Amino acid sequence: MRRRGIAAISFALAAFSAVLAVALPAAAQDDSSSGGSVLRIGWAQDPSTLNPFVGLDEEDYNVWAMNWDLLVNFDPEDLSPAPGIAKSWTVSDDKKTITFKLDPEAKWSDGEPITSTDVKWSLETLGSEGDLFTNYTSNVTRIDTPDDYTVVVHTSKPDARIIGGLFIYILPEHIWGKVPLKDLTGQYKPDLPLVGSGPFVVTEYEHGRIIRMERNPNFRGPEPAFDEVQFIKYGTQDATERALQLGEIDMVMEVSATNFARLGSEPNIETVKSPTPAYTELAFNLCPEDKCPDAQFNPAVQDRDVRQAIAYAIDRERINTIAARETSYPAHGILPEFYKSFYEQPEQDYPLDVDRANQILDDAGWVMGDDGVREKDGERLEFDLYVRSESTYNIQAAKLVAEQTAPIGVKFNVQVVSVDKLTDLTIQKVDGKPAPDFDTFIWGWGGDPYDPSFLLSLFLSTEIGGLSDSFYDNPAYDKLFAEQAGTFDVAERKEIIKKMVAITQRDLPYIVLTYDPNLQAYRTDTVANVEPACPADGGDIICEQVGYAPLSTITPGDASGSGDGGGGQSPGLAVVAAIVFGFGGWMLGLRQSRRREREPLELPE
Amino acid sequence: MSGRWLAGKVAAALLTLAFVIVFNFFLFRIMGDPTTQLARLPGSSPEQIEKLKADYGLDKPLTGQFVDYVGDTLTLDLGISQRSREPVWDEIKDAIPWTLLLVGVGTLAATLLGSWLGVVAATRRGKRADDGLLSFSLFTYAAPEYWIGIILILVFAVWIPIFPAGLQMSPGVEFNSWWAEVTDVLDHLILPATAMTLMLLGQYFLIMRSSMVDVLTEDFVTVKRATGLPWHRVVRSHAVPNALLPLVTIAAIQFGAVAGGAITIETIFSWPGLGELSFTAINDKDFPVLQGTFLVFSVGVIFANLIADCLYFYLDPRVQSR
Helix, strand or coil: CHHHHHHHHHHHHHHHHHHHHHHHHHHHHHHCCCCCCEEEEEECCCCCCCCCCCCCCHHHHHHHHHHCCECEEECCCCCCEEECCEEEEEECCCCCEEEEEECCCCECCCCCECCHHHHHHHHHHHHHHCCCCCCCCCCEEEEEEEECCEEEEEECCCCHHHCCCCCCECCCHHHHCCCCHHHHCCCCCCCCCCCCCCCEEEEEEECCCEEEEEECCCCCCCCCCCCEEEEEECCCHHHHHHHHHCCCCCEECCCCHHHHHHHHCCCCEEEEEEEEEEEEEEEECCCCCCCCCCCECCHHHHCHHHHHHHHHHCCHHHHHHHHCCCCCEECCCCCCCCCCCCCCCCCCCCCCCHHHHHHHHHHCCCEECCCCCEEECCEECEEEEEEECCCHHHHHHHHHHHHHHHHHCCEEEEEEECHHHHHHHHHCEECCEECCECCEEEEEEECCCCCCHHHHHCCCHHHCCCCCCCCCCCHHHHHHHHHHHCCCCHHHHHHHHHHHHHHHHHHCCEEEEEEEEEEEEEECCCEECCCCECCCCCCECCCCCCCCHHHHCCEECCCCCCCCCCCCCCHHHHHHHHHHHHHHHHHHHHHHHHHHCCCCCCCCC | CHHHHHHHHHHHHHHHHHHHHHHHHHHHHCCCCHHHHHHHCCCCCHHHHHHHHHHCCCCCCHHHHHHHHHHHHHCCCCCECCCCCCEHHHHHHHHHHHHHHHHHHHHHHHHHHHHHHHHHHHHCCCCHHHHHHHHHHHHHHHCCHHHHHHHHHHHHHHHCCCCCCCCCCCCCCCCCCHHHHHHHHHHHHHHHHHHHHHHHHHHHHHHHHHHHHHHHCCHHHHHHHHCCCCHHHHHHHHHHHHHHHHHHHHHHHHHHHHHHHHHHHHHHCCCCCHHHHHHHHHHHCCHHHHHHHHHHHHHHHHHHHHHHHHHHHHHCHHHHHC
16 A cells, blocks of 8 residues: 555656646746847857957957957958948058048947047057057057047058058947056956947857847947847857757857868758968978078978979869868968959969979989989988977878878978977077077968958068068068058059069968868858858858958848747756656655565664 | 874875975976967067066066965965966856766766666676676776767757757846746756766766675675565665775765866866866966866865765774774
């Protein structure tokens, strides 16, 4: 009798749980709606701060670019200069004074007017103290604000970057200007909502979890179809991609090259591969004796014939196919195709030609040795090739380079090292002078969205001891650089840049292997009208990091939820509750029934 | 006597802790200069790197850094995260409850289930139930926890979508009641907690089973049985308490493994605890945070061992008489 009673209780508990199972999801859904349409974007790496003075991560730009405008924005069509905080601008005859006119109607999201004070403060303060923003105003001598809606920028020499390359966010001075500089560059955390001028402003920021951006009521552009953008942080790239597959999110900002093809074949998922201003290069140590007396390298690496022969032997198409799994683009020189306004395929482009490579080395007197490595006057064409351990792509590319150059008698010893080690090898100094200790390495760079000056500056002799890691030294190149930097006319500037690219294609401080893409994916059932832009025709989904234009065209798709964020309990919880209660009840029953049994013969314990 | 014994244990724990603190400092210094990673950032000049070094106190001599470090650590000032520029302790403080929840539920379930199954198997030694449980436990014990985690996700989130695949609660949802929030967290907890339970279960099971098998062959069991005490009473009141001792030791030692397992399981399930914090810090080379999580994990292990010692004191009369 007793036993049956207890069993009944446990059964009742289990049944109660089962009822809960049915009731729960419905109840939870009611409780947890946030209303409105939400664009949910997943990533495995989130910004570590909202403060542009100290932010150092790429992801930071995703949020900043939606929250704040630049003085001059990037046109989503081709990233050329477009009105931002400034409505229009004029360049003086000597090209050293540029006058910007602001929109008197423009307001911050908190209703305050956007004025020249904001611009002056941002360019001066963020432009000199922000860790990622200090290089852009190097030629600016003075900023005048004759009235609230006029900004005059004076430069020491003509600098085309002032229009189209002044990548400094304009922040509301009435908020940021009140914070002491020490805090701005320290631990300052801006209040939320993060007052801005873009279509969305940050209203919630939980590091490691979520960034919520809601519509800016005072946004001047077309109203976005979504009420809210959420950036949701996942533990790994895999988890992010899975969340997209399961429909927990609508977009992924960075898909891994390994999963790109697989993800693209999933139902309701569209993958997007877009060009970026980034590349992967094979770099050579060209540091001249007088600048780097203590540099260590195989002198043969400074023989231009050798580098040209290597360039002819490397099949960049194959590197893209095998090492990058066809997610990159074979490169043609130091200026990525991404720079639509300035790019032109160089004449000297080193198509795969092993015979030509052999011919060049034969002509230069490099004789094939017994072990398959060419030699001349006791020097061997055997080089160290350093590569970072964290990039499987780079490691595979290095192996392919070694494999492809073996037939022409050039031997590369691939050395996989940590990024810190490689940095040390390239930037180490002896007696204040650079002392690079490498023959070659594979690594990458990324440039600014429109202005190519940064990528071009990597080969300046003045950057030896600075950013240059090929230690290329050519006064002719330096001169052309200065010239292009001061040329406002795009066609003229393109011609000069063409000459610069030609010089580096001849001398090959770098053999650029691939132009690297941005890999994204989105759900076709929860978002619609996705028109990749920045640049148009094959650009990215939301103009990541450089703007926000596509956000005004993207709309919620048919299957888009009302923003419950995948909330509501799944049936599993109830099942587990039923099991736990049922099991617990059963154990309880067992215990109780046993307590009743007591043998008469039991000895006192 | 017992007071001195306890004091000795506490002293030993403190000594270990001091060693960990010293070791932690040097471990992270020999891994290289953390500011070198900034060198390749566009726009970072040598002056900026110097400034960063000064910000993080890396421009001081090593001994100076060490003195600062010890003083700060003792006041729970674990430095500033290089990535988020938030105090490390704040980040750790946010993560600890999540890890405690996951590890707590996982360990509790594994201990209860593992020891119970161990008893079940030991009392049916050599029978089919024993064989089945033994194979199952060996399997979960041998399988790496990340594999278990991924399989759980695949089966219960992707193929049969009854559980969320990751995170600790539904993102971006504003809960109207604490009940909705709690059930949401529980919902998200089940898969990672199951993974953690399966990871730990095998060891508890195996220890409990072998310990029980030993105890059941001892003379006192035969004597108890001879008094006419029913078999289940012999097992429950006399065999199990004696067999529990090794389990307590294991539970404490396991704590280190739990910390390791938490890193992979939390990462796979995007669970925002100490493990995921460590994983992110490793990726970012965020040494202050790593140093902090190492410290917390170490303190956890030391503390768990101390607790185990104290439990022993009560569980094992032999320790008291010494």
